[in-house]
Amino acid sequence: MTKCREFGGFIWTDDEHAFLRLARDEGWKAALKSVQQEDEPDKIAEASAPNRLGWLTLVDVAPSTCALDIGAGTGGLACQLAEICEVVAIDTSEVDVEFLRIRASQERLANFRAEVADATNLPFEDNYFDLVTMNGVLEWIPIDHPERDPAATQLAALKEVRRVLKQDGRFLLGIENRTYLGYFLGMPEQHVNLKYISLLSRPDADQLSHAIRGVPFLEHTYSQGEAESLLRQAGFERIETYWMYPNYRWPEYMVPLDNRAATLFFVNRMLSPQDFSDGGRLVEYLFYSLTEPSALGAFVGHYGFVCG
């Protein structure tokens, strides 16, 4: 089972030992540069861009905050957050975790700890963390549990988050929208690179994935309503939904989808048609045509949920 290479947060290497040795000897940036592919997002920028912490504008973070970053990858969020507060970063990849430890050591992050852990079985006490972040991770969790129903696996992970989060804590979830307008227009789904798959029913999507990839379709994303429903099932009562534009990894805007005026203002006064890539031009045209924010919210690319 392989993950889509589009996501720079993962470390792809044929020789993990050499990669980690390079990270130790010449620095974590040098190691990331050594595995940088031309068609991938800039791995160093992904791991260090200040806007990775853009989320934190929405919550109060103090030095006394205790935070958990699930699926920390190369530490883009976790390591920067650790400059402000105590952070525990987990990932299922041993390479990623070891890389994080090397990076934390080189950056002298005293408040940072990285562990290999499974999001569906978090090794932490109840009501432990003030802040939990899960950015571009929920859709990948079922890959580590291919024998289970993906939605059930994801719900289990979200319930674990609720369990370890303090009652007044905040959970920040970034995930793509399965009904993104671009998908209707034939843009390949970002995780598996197949057209229309996220729009199909799950059994049909499985069938398509088997036919083309030889594996089931596990990388489930959700529409706004579906995601909010899943979060409620996991025990989150307060949910604020944002359109993370252009995406939750490199955000330039966070647009509140539950405020009509704000969403319209963004589309009419801030969204530049030039920002859309060639493939998304018709998407842009249709966005301008959609004047009803409830309709618009169904078709945006990336969501950010702030839950408590």
Add this chain to the structure above:
Amino acid sequence: MLPRIEAYIREHENKWPVEISRSGRLTPLIRFNKEANADVEREKIGRVILWFDDSSTGPVLVTKIMDASVPLDLIASCALRQQGIDKMAGWPIFPDVYDATLISDKPVVFMEAIDTPSYQLELAKAIFGPAGNIQLLKNIVERQFNEIGALFALLAKTEVSRETEKWGDWAFNVGQQFRDGYGLDEDCVSDGSLKIMAKHIDSLALQRNFVLVDHYCANYFAGPRVVDQMDSSLDRRMSGEPGLLDLFRFIVAYFRTSPIETLYPDWVGAIAASLHDESGRSIYTGPAMRQCLRKLGLNLNRVPEIWALVMVTFFLRAMDERDFYRNSAANLSHIRTAFETSATTLVHLQKSIERGDYQVNEGLGQRVQWPRSLPRAREYGSPVRLKLIAETENYNIVRADEHHLAIVKDLGPINLFEERIGDRELTPCLLIADTLEEVTAKAERMKPLVQLVVESRTYKLLRAGQRFLALVQRLAPWRFFATRRESFK
């Protein structure tokens, strides 16, 4: 941080001239600094939050989270200065600043919310948007330059110092600092070239004025009432630069950044063309920019002097960016290359302007070089109205909306309705002019040899001399689920 900011707003809103609904919540729309998605060591500009309440149709308040290095007293003095400028001008140029305080150790400014799009967004919509077209672009360019010209003309009357000064030596030093700062050869920007620039600037006898531009933004003016001036370098700039350069900072930024730069990638050439083109035949920005310069009292016959102002402004801008990116070696290297190219072009054009033999580069865009990646939606737009009105031996003369077109007869029958004809001249198959007489004259001069190579459902492939052209006939219809069908074969 947001909860604390919101709490502060609720505590102090009574003191500010804003109307915020007491019931319901305040909802934030957050804008981040785009630069902070690159590998920079720290954010230079903080975050902007536009606040909406449950009943408002637009933002009710703006909050700016500034960089921690910006002291509160600087913000206060800048706000005061802005008020003073507004009062002198008799016109609200800046958004009102209501308050500034430290929240979570960061300076946070509370300001008036302005419900107008930026100049950059207006242009982007005219060029790339679904309703964009050439006439809209022309109108917007004209309006923007008129506004800026009027604004600067107003501000010039409220100058800090009425006395004029000689700025030649200063300009020469600026040029050298640029060259040395970027480690460029003297071949790129010679002392001789700098002396010529300095001589012309000396001849202009410029005043010190206050400074208007947000120097650290990669964008140019967001338009009056949108930009503010919270900048620690302002005092230095106010006392150390001629005020007229602010207008040229606007001009350089206007052409150097997207979307105008997308239309005219040779931005230096575009400014030169605009300086020379009164009629707008070569470039759409010409008449508007010239009119703007006229408003500021510049003699448009003195192009070498104006070009000197463009040069020194560019050097200043380049040094601003060197300062902005000083902690990022990768970005510095990238901009060095770009600035070296621009400087070389500036000097090259300086020579031809000095000689008086400058010719507008026809390849610059006799018509706008419309972006290659046009939105497909544009091709679904309203059809162009065509009328055959004349013919020559080799061409049909057609009127298409505001254009006259000469279409080579050898092309045979073409369905023109699904293509936005008139945006590009496709010599020798498609000639464009504003009047019937001009396009007929062009057609008379051409002896095209156009061969149809092959024709598909969507394109005619043509050979015209040494060039090959693909002329779209119509768009293919969307085929949903075609992948699915194919993948199950």
